[in-house]
Amino acid sequence: MTAVGRSVATGAKLALLLALAALVLFPVALTLTNAFMSEREIAHHYGALDGADAKESEDPAAMPTERVTIRWVPEAATLGAFADVLFERPKFLTLFWNSVRLTAPIVLGQTAVGTLAAYAFAKLIFPGRDKLFFLYLLTMLMPFQVTLVPNYLVAEKLGMLHSYGAIVWPGVFAAFGVFLMRQFAAGIPDAYLEAARIDGAGYFRAFYYIVLPIVRPGMTALALLAFADNWNMVEQPLLFLTEPFRQPLSVYLSQIASGDRGVAFASSALYMTPMVLLFLYGEDRLVEGIGRSGIKG
Amino acid sequence: MRWAIGLFFGILLVLTFLSNTIQSLTLPKVAVEKPSLGSLDLSVTEDGYLQPAYSAPLAPLGSWKVDRVHVDKGDRVRKGDPLITFDTTTTERSLEDERTRYEQERIRLEQSEAQLKPLWREGGQDEAIDKLQKDLQVQKLDMEIARRKIADLEKLLRDGRVLRAPVDGVVTSLNVEEGANVGAGQSVGAIASDASGYQLVISASGDAADALRIGTEVTVEVNEADVPQEGDGAKIKFDGMGVRQLAGTISSIEAASGGSGGSGGSGGDAGSDAKQVTIDVDGTGLSPGLKASVYIPQESRGPGFKIPADALHSDDSGTYVFVVTTKEGPLGSSYYAEKAYVDAGEQNDDTVVVLNGLTPEERIVTDSSEPLSDGDRVRLD
Numbered sequence: 001m002t003a004v005g006r007s008v009a010t011g012a013k014l015a016l017l018l019a020l021a022a023l024v025l026f027p028v029a030l031t032l033t034n035a036f037m038s039e040r041e042i043a044h045h046y047g048a049l050d051g052a053d054a055k056e057s058e059d060p061a062a063m064p065t066e067r068v069t070i071r072w073v074p075e076a077a078t079l080g081a082f083a084d085v086l087f088e089r090p091k092f093l094t095l096f097w098n099s100v101r102l103t104a105p106i107v108l109g110q111t112a113v114g115t116l117a118a119y120a121f122a123k124l125i126f127p128g129r130d131k132l133f134f135l136y137l138l139t140m141l142m143p144f145q146v147t148l149v150p151n152y153l154v155a156e157k158l159g160m161l162h163s164y165g166a167i168v169w170p171g172v173f174a175a176f177g178v179f180l181m182r183q184f185a186a187g188i189p190d191a192y193l194e195a196a197r198i199d200g201a202g203y204f205r206a207f208y209y210i211v212l213p214i215v216r217p218g219m220t221a222l223a224l225l226a227f228a229d230n231w232n233m234v235e236q237p238l239l240f241l242t243e244p245f246r247q248p249l250s251v252y253l254s255q256i257a258s259g260d261r262g263v264a265f266a267s268s269a270l271y272m273t274p275m276v277l278l279f280l281y282g283e284d285r286l287v288e289g290i291g292r293s294g295i296k297g
Numbered sequence: 298m299r300w301a302i303g304l305f306f307g308i309l310l311v312l313t314f315l316s317n318t319i320q321s322l323t324l325p326k327v328a329v330e331k332p333s334l335g336s337l338d339l340s341v342t343e344d345g346y347l348q349p350a351y352s353a354p355l356a357p358l359g360s361w362k363v364d365r366v367h368v369d370k371g372d373r374v375r376k377g378d379p380l381i382t383f384d385t386t387t388t389e390r391s392l393e394d395e396r397t398r399y400e401q402e403r404i405r406l407e408q409s410e411a412q413l414k415p416l417w418r419e420g421g422q423d424e425a426i427d428k429l430q431k432d433l434q435v436q437k438l439d440m441e442i443a444r445r446k447i448a449d450l451e452k453l454l455r456d457g458r459v460l461r462a463p464v465d466g467v468v469t470s471l472n473v474e475e476g477a478n479v480g481a482g483q484s485v486g487a488i489a490s491d492a493s494g495y496q497l498v499i500s501a502s503g504d505a506a507d508a509l510r511i512g513t514e515v516t517v518e519v520n521e522a523d524v525p526q527e528g529d530g531a532k533i534k535f536d537g538m539g540v541r542q543l544a545g546t547i548s549s550i551e552a553a554s555g556g557s558g559g560s561g562g563s564g565g566d567a568g569s570d571a572k573q574v575t576i577d578v579d580g581t582g583l584s585p586g587l588k589a590s591v592y593i594p595q596e597s598r599g600p601g602f603k604i605p606a607d608a609l610h611s612d613d614s615g616t617y618v619f620v621v622t623t624k625e626g627p628l629g630s631s632y633y634a635e636k637a638y639v640d641a642g643e644q645n646d647d648t649v650v651v652l653n654g655l656t657p658e659e660r661i662v663t664d665s666s667e668p669l670s671d672g673d674r675v676r677l678d
Binding site for chain 1: 301324
C-alpha cells in the first residue's frame with residue numbers, strides 16, 4: 001500500500017470515527033446547551049411535540065413552530081431552568097439523594113464483594129470452583145426481565161419489598177463485578193502469590209499485599225461501571241419501590257417526555273454531572289492502572 | 298477533579314438543607330377551600346328596643362310656673378289623668394284685670410247713653426246725635442272684645458291649670474320639675490300612645506337588607522323580664538313571663554340616616570348601604586324601651602357556590618377568585634394561582650354566592666401570604 005493509500009485509509013477511518021462520535025455526543029451536547037434556554041424558547045422550539053392540543057399562547061415568541069427545531073445556541077442564555085430545579089423543586093434534591101443512597105452502597109459493596117470473590121475464583125483452589133463460577137456467570141447472562149419475578153418473590157420472602165434493601169443487596173452481589181474482577185485477578189502471575197506463601201503470608205495477607213494493589217485499577221473500572229449502571233437504573237425502583245418520593249432520579253428522567261422541558265433539560269444536565277465528574281476523576285487511574293496491571297511481558 | 302466532585306455534592310447538600318427555607322421565601326403560601334353548593338343564609342337577627350309608633354307631645358297652654366307634677370316618667374296613664382298642675386296666679390290676675398276693664402267700659406257706656414237722651418228730647422243737632430251714637434257703637438265693640446278676652450282667660454284657666462293625659466299610654470319623657478317656669482307651647486314631655494302600637498327599628502345591610510320586603514310577617518321576641526332601658530328600677534316585672542313571642546310586620550325600609558350603623562355590628566363595607574327597617578309589633582301591655590329581638594329567616598334566591606367573601610376580588614374586567622390549578626410533573630405537582638372570573642350573587646357578612654364560573658372541584662384561594670397575580674406559582678398550605 002502506498003503512502004497516499006495509507007493516508008486516505010486513515011482519513012476515512014477518522015471520518016467514520018468522528019461521525020460515530022458526533023452521533024453519540026449529539027444528545028448529550030443538545031441537553032447541555034438547551035438547559036441554558038429560557039422556558040419560552042424551549043416552548044417555541046419543542047411545542048410541536050405537544051401536538052394539536054398544544055396550548056395557544058398569547059406570547060408570539062412562545063408560539064410553537066410547526067415542527068421541532070433544534071437549536072444549539074440559546075437566544076438568551078439563562079440559568080433560570082437550573083434555578084427552578086434547584087431552588088423551587090425540592091423534590092429534585094430528594095430524588096437526587098435517593099439515587100445517591102441507592103448507588104453508593106451498591107458501588108462500594110459490589111467492588112468489595114467482587115474483589116474478594118475474584119481472588120477466590122481466580123487464585124484459590126477448591127473443589128467445584130469452576131462449576132460454581134459458571135453458575136454465577138449464568139445469572140449475569142440472563143437479562144433482568146427473566147429474573148424479575150423470582151427477585152420479587154425472594155424480596156417479599158425476605159421482607160425487603162418497598163425498601164432499598166431489595167435493590168441494594170442484589171446489586172452488591174451482582175455477578176458482573178465478580179466476573180470483571182476475576183479477569184483482572186486471573187492476570188496476576190501465580191508466582192507472586194507462591195512467593196508470598198513461601199515467605200509465610202496467609203490468604204488474607206497475600207490478598208491484601210499482593211492482589212489488592214494489582215487489581216486496584218480494575219476496582220476503579222468496576223466502580224465506575226457499577227456507578228454508571230446503577231445511577232441509571234429504572235426497572236428495579238419501579239418494581240420494588242412504590243412510593244414516588246423514594247424513587248431515584250433516573251425514574252424521573254425516564255418520565256421526562258411529560259412536564260416542563262426546560263426543567264427536564266436542566267435536571268438531565270445536573271443528573272449527568274456526577275457521572276461525568278467521576279469518570280474524569282477515574283480516567284487517569286484507569287488508563288494508567290491497566291498499563292501496569294502486573295503483567296509486564 | 299476530586300474537588301469538583303466534592304463541590305458538586307457539597308452544593309447539592311447545602312441546597313437540600315435550605316430547600317424548605319428557599320421554598321418559603323420564593324413562593325407565596327395559600328390556603329384553599331372547595332366551594333360548597335347551596336343557598337346563602339341571609340337571615341337577619343337584630344336586637345332593639347320597642348318604641349311607640351306615636352308619642353303625644355305634652356305642652357302647657359300658658360306660661361306658668363309648675364305647681365305640682367303628678368306622674369313620673371314611665372308611669373302608665375289613662376286619658377284624662379292629671380299630669381301637671383300649674384300655678385296660674387298670673388293668668389287669674391289678668392282675668393281680674395280684664396273683668397275690671399269690662400266693668401269700666403260698661404260704666405262708660407251708661408254715661409254715653411245718659412248724654413244721648415237729652416239730645417233726643419231737645420231735637421235738632423243731628424250731627425251731635427250722630428257722633429254720640431257712633432261712639433256708643435265703638436264702646437259696645439270694645440266691650441265685646443273685653444268679654445271675649447275674659448272668656449278666653451276663663452277657658453285657659455279651666456283647661457290649662459291641670460295638664461291631662463291626651464291618650465292612654467306611658468309617660469316616656471317628662472322634663473319639668475316643680476317650681477320651674479314653662480312657656481306656652483313649650484314641650485314638657487311626651488306620652489307613648491298605646492293605641493298607636495309599638496315599633497321595633499333595626500338596621501340591616503347588604504343583600505340581607507335587600508331581600509327584606511315590606512309586609513313580611515316576622516316574629517318578635519320581647520323580653521319582658523328585662524329592665525326597660527328608659528324605665529326606673531321599680532318597674533322590673535317579676536311575673537316570670539320572661540320572653541314573649543309576638544307577631545310583627547315589616548312596615549317600612551328606608552336608607553339609614555348617616556352614621557347610625559347597625560347595632561348588630563355587621564361592620565365592614567356593608568355599612569355604606571345600611572337600611573333602617575321598621576317592624577310594627579302587635580301586642581298589648583307593651584311599654585317603650587322593652588328589649589326585643591327579631592329573627593327573619595331568609596335565603597338567597599338562586600343556589601350557587603358559597604365561598605368566603607374575602608376570596609372574592611374585583612378588577613376592571615369584573616369579579617374574580619383565584620383558583621389553584623395543578624400541573625403534574627415527574628418532580629411532583631406544582632400549583633399555580635389563576636384568576637377565574639365569576640358572577641357573584643348575594644352576599645352576607647362572610648359568605649358570597651357565586652352563580653357562574655366555578656365547578657365544585659375547584660380550589661378557591663381563601664388566604665395568601667402575599668398578594669397574588671394571575672399565574673403565580675404558589676405553595677399549598
